[in-house]
Amino acid sequence: MSRLEAASAAQQRIWLSHMLNEGDSSHTVSNALCFSGPLDVGRLRAAVRAVVRRHEALRTTYRLEGARLVQRIEDDADVLQPDVDLRAIPRVERAAAAAAVATADARRRFDLERGPVMRATLVSIGPLEHRLLLTVHHIAIDRWSRHVLVRELTHLYGALAADRPAPLPEPLQYATYAARERMAASTPGYAESLEHWKRRLAQASPVRLSPRPRGAGSRPAGYRSFVLAAGALAPLRALAREARVTFFVAMLAVIDVLLFRLTAAEDIVVAVPHANRGKPGTETLVGCVVEMQLLRVDLSGDPSFREVLRRARDVVLDAHRHGGVPFDALLQELGLANDAGRPPLCNVVLAFANDPDPVPELAGLAVRVEESLADTAKFDLTLSFIDRGDAIDGCIEYDAGLFTGAQLDALVSHLAALAAGAALLPDRPVLDLPLTVTEEGA
Incomplete structure (x- = not known):
């Protein structure tokens, strides 16, 4: 199931820039969560899926209806990409290979009409060394959102690993925010x-x-x-x-x-x-x-x-x-x-x-965040x-x-x-x- 909502002014500007600049990566936000230690891959995937279900912006696509750009908000989106396992290549070559994978992923163009607007790719570098590449189109994320994404992802993974509930506040959704923005435009202030x-x-x-x-x-x-x-x-x-x-x-x-x-x-x-x-x-x-x-x-x-x-x-x-x-x-x-x-x-x-x-x-x-x-x-x-x-x-x-x-x-x-x-x-x-x-x- 999906529903349609009016696109915000910011979404319209970013969408137009994306369409005019084919192959341009300036609207791509790329980060890597670098894990050192025994990573439970199944729980990490579950945490990624849970974050996507929580936030509509991560499962929204865009299309023109006449001259109007609309958001198409899906119930879910498959953002998980095939895993990349580098453990079979010589150890001295793995860092360069991991960097090449991240660069190639950051350069892949998003299709804003078909989606998804986010990609999550797990790169295994060693038995205790993994990187989760989180690549999101700017139409769905900003710097603050990136912190929310990482914070919730690690919170949910930790809860799954400890087999405990992971209560998180119900988030404000972007379509609601955009509607409030449109309503505010009619006020005297x-x-x-x-x-x-x-x-x-x-x-x-x-x-x-x-x-x-x-x-x-x-x-x-x-x-x-x-x-x-x-x-x-x-x-x-x-x-x-x-x-x-x-x-x-x-x-x-x-x-x-x-x-x-x-x-x-x-x-x-x-x-x-x-x-x-x-x-x-x-x-x-x-x-x-x-x-x-x-x-x-x-x-x-x-x-x-x-x-x-x-x-x-x-x-x-x-x-x-x-x-x-x-x-x-x-x-x-x-x-x-x-x-x-x-x-x-x-x-x-x-x-x-x-x-x-x-x-x-x-x-x-041990976890650190690297920005590409x-x-x-x-x-x-x-x-x-x-x-x-x-x-x-x-x-x-x-x-x-x-x-x-x-x-x-x-x-x-x-x-x-x-x-x-x-x-x-x-x-x-x-x-x-x-x-x-x-x-x-x-």
Whole structure:
């Protein structure tokens, strides 16, 4: 049995991008649960099936009815793929073989009309070493959903292994969430927030860091990982406390100044993924709920860093006050078209997490989660930061058709220099702040 529901605006955008970019893996979310120890494969399969039964988004397909995209929600979906056993090949070759299996799985295109939108593949590397590849289309999952998926999967496996009940709260389903979103669009508060965003983003321009033209279709991704050391960040943290702003606001201000210095544009728009999980029930929801917030900061008037910090704080506070407007609804109201297949005004994305991903726990098994890097760039630049309380782990995903590795090395160097210099010289005009660590000892 199945039922039909209207697709959300986000699902329509992701579906259209999927159809226009054949072979593009930018909407594929790939993770591996790595088990060390005696794994009960039968119980693991049962746990996977139970999670899929709990969440409609994992058993939904999509089709056009006339000009309307609808969700087709099935009672169940077979997401389990044939097991891959690598134990017969030489041990020294198994790690590379496992990586090749994961890469091939991540590159397999999803059929959103036929489904499934999730694949679960068990790879056996040794008697006590296994990986469960969880590959899901972005139309059905976001970063928060991934945590829900892993948490419930390990919880259910542990309960099955201990032969005990595994009570879990009844989850909010995505179709219900989407219906609530549509109902909210008719409220006065929604109309007020929509008008705020329309005023805030009127005549906004995307950040252009590269003069190279953007190619159509999928674009190869490059990655640059780095660490911002605790000692270098301590002055910036102290300044944030003094200014009574969060460290996220301080990092946003640094990014704004960096883009201003590199482009000479005084009007900077940075896209920030917002988890959008503040409403009741959304903490257990699996589905694409994340919304982009377009944070536009004005750097005109030769401001000091302290002034940029204040402006960034006000922009972030306004964004919180006027949340609840779906990104896709805003784009429609603004009449903005995609830029070479990508959402407009999202050339530079800042993703900031206060905590690293939680580590699942299972008695008798060591478990870790590995995230696979996509081979297709989603945006020009995506700067991802995980704040570990002292140091920051950073990773930049970039469009390799627009930037070179050397350019990214320079970008990271400029970022570190500005973070240090802005904290030490907060009242100096940002145009005078050092862009390299050799300038003025920054």
